[in-house]
Amino acid sequence: MIEAHELVKVFPTTDGRDKRAVDGLSFAVAAGEIYGLLGPNGAGKTTTLRMLSGLLTPTAGRAVLAGHDVADDPLAVKRAIGFMTADTGLYQRLSPRELLRYFGQLQGMADTELTRRADELIALLGMSDFADTRCGGLSTGQKQRTSIARVLLGDPPILILDEPTLGLDVLTNRVILDFIRQQGDRGKAVLLSTHYLDEAETLCDRFGLLHQGRLMAEGDLDDLRRASGEQRLSEVFLTMVARQQAVGAGAGA
């Protein structure tokens, strides 16, 4: 469903030196799979996800989602994905129902279909109590449900979630994790980035460990345990990073 081939993104900086945020990244996510892109801050997770969703243009490389090349047909790609982040803002002065209506229209949904689908999601996510309250007055949990409803509106086959649980409380966190699991079970390709490794350990089917724009390791939990000799994912990650730095230092010396 998602294929990244040798993705590179270079940002120009004010001091003239270019910053290679993503440096030759390749991976694939199949339908029904939850893929966790893990790494510390600045590893290039967000940049990767933005390139895959057509928000950023890759400097080099190719990304194909649901059969469409992002560079050739960004609109088709955007139609096939649901994109969400923890800090996704909502329009303060619209109610969740109005918000769903707006994004449904932008996705080109027909009026009757849109109404039906919005009602369905409002019932499914338990949003009836606040569906007509303006988003400015909602709690964080209610806002996150609204965001989930927005993502699910067009029933996209691919979900791209950038740090979806960043800064959320335990309850809201649970809402999000349950939702992600359900979507994986329903056969969607889910790509999520996080640096909460414990959370990822129980949630994801496969992992890509990202460090300085490159993939250090990839595979399911067993693969990573075998490769690193550690049990917990966080331990795996630390070992891998240490090894990487040793290699780097060795190359540098």
Place this chain on the structure above:
Amino acid sequence: MNRMSRISAVYCKELLDILRDRRTLIAMVIVPVVLYPMLMLLSFQATETQIGRISQEPYTVAVPDEQTRAWLLRAMGTVGAYQAAATQAAPPAPPAAVQMLSRDRPPPPGAADPVVVWPTVVIDPDVEAAVRGKREVELTAPDGQTTPQTVLVGLSLVEPADHPPFQPRFFFDPRNARSELAMNRLLDVLRRYGEICAEQIRERLIAQGVEPWKLATLSAPVSPERTPVAQAPVLAHIVPIVLVLMTITGAIYPAIDLTAGERERGTLQTLMVCPVPTIELITGKFLVVATVALITALLNVASLGVSIQVSGVAGQLGRAGGLPSLWRLGMVVVMMVPFAVLSAAMLMAVCSFARTFREAQNYVMPLIIAVLIPAMLAALPGVVLRAHLAVVPVANMVLLTRDLLMADAPNRLAIVLVLGSTTLYAAAAVALAARLFGSESVVFTDAGSYRALMQRRLIKPRARPSAAGGLLLLAVIFPAYFYWQLALGGGEGVGGSGLFVWTAVMIAVLFAALPIAVCRYFRIDLSTGLRLAPPVARVVVSGVLIGSVSWVLGHEVAVWQLERVFAIRPEQIEVFARLEAVLRAMPLWQVLGLMAVVPAIGEEIFFRGWLLGSLRSALGKWGAIAVVAVIFGMFHVSAMRLAVTIALGAVLGYLCWQGRSVVPAMVAHLLHNGFTMLSARPEQLPGWLARHLPEELGHFAWPVVAAAAAVFVAGLGVAASVRRGRNQ
């Protein structure tokens, strides 16, 4: 779901969103509807109080001599109205509040015999120097003295038979309420005294046996002419600036909220992952801002009109004509449409640059100042809406609004220029806003700097300019071209063939060198970007066919227009004749080079290469050809040639499109201009050809026209026979 319904979805949502915001409502509705009349009433009351205060004060009138002083005092005594007030008001200034500045002077000639009293005037620079700074009213000579140097009240006591009554001109400072009030009082005294004297004389003369009907003129009161100091009504100066400011003010908040605000609140990312092209998002948002700007302008016009009417300020403000008619106000509103569009577009472009609300506010301030300066300049008295001001953004709108509010009907060409240039600037600003709004470095704070937009090494090579780029270059070239032409002054500024040489240089620089340089810098491929490519051979043939006959058809249309639509003005004929004489004096190769080769190459590179290429993706084939043709017509600022140039522009655009190159269009353009030039020199043509040429403003023989039309259509047919290729 098509483009329009997506734009309308964005429009409806954003309008709802912004109207639910109290801050928008305050700027848009509350300020004009409530604050406005209140401010006006307050300032009116303040003025009233001020006037009341001033009216209690003594005032000073400059007079030349003791005789005049004595007369004025006597006049006041006779009239009686101001005496008491004056003495009460200024006890220290004897003998009255009317302070007389006297000087020893002999009485004016003929003033010895005091029979009839009419005020007259003496001119004395010395006295003026003495009283400068003290006087509040000046009187000046009614005739022969055009420069108001010194103006003092004098008396000429002469018989009206020798000196007919005159209308003295009073000089006072119209900006100074004290001065005006003093003058009004003086006039009142003079008028009443004149009436009393006239009645006395009348009675005396009747007693002497003069027939009453011969004395009619004597009863004419003194009604001095107003000072000729430029006095355009205050209303006309205030309203345009207020409108311009208010229109922008209303649009500021939504413009920021819909761009930088959306980014700051984190909703922009969500919006950008929707399957909607950026241009549609920004168009919808831009339309909302323009709508709010327009509603604000409308409410302001309405509120201003109502509060002027209700508060009775009309008399105060509109000294000359009072309130403009409803029709004029309606016209002002219509004129505000493109201005609201321009304001919205400029604000959107500026705010699209910003990543936060605060940043956007910082960007808006310089813009407001940049708008205010031309607005204020245009509001200065005596500034006239002429050609060179008609293309200055904002200033042209202020002037046009002023002219509409005043009695003088604005020049039609000026209206077209104002509307056309404003629309052009607005389109460029919208395109720029779209380009900035969608750019990575603006959407994501962490995605590098703005320099990425301009740094050459970071610019990806591209096939053709974007619509934004196309319009931006147009927005730069249009005024440059306009001013260059103006500087040449239609042949008056530059003598002889210099005009044509400089015009050719301008065309080469602006239309050829500039687009090529821009393409090189921004890594735009010249063969696709400017269509500087090998053409489809068949279309070159088509260009030859069309160019060989189009001048005949163009001539026919022009002559027909002259006969049926416009009358040519004599001074235009004179200008044409002079230019033609210069052309005839030049060698043929020079004329053809300057008037055919250079325009054919330069104009085709810019209009059919750059502009058509940049607009093709946004407007499609026919839309782009039509828009470029109209712009091409606008550049040849001439109402007479407008129809012909637009039609020619469309044909050239079509040739370029079909031939996938500017070459066929260049060929046709070259031949068209070349033949037009040659037709003015029949003596240099072979006899058989010269024989068919018409008289200067006459028609070709109908077979010639028919043949030309046939060849023209054949040329179009050849071009049309080219199938859509892979490049199209």
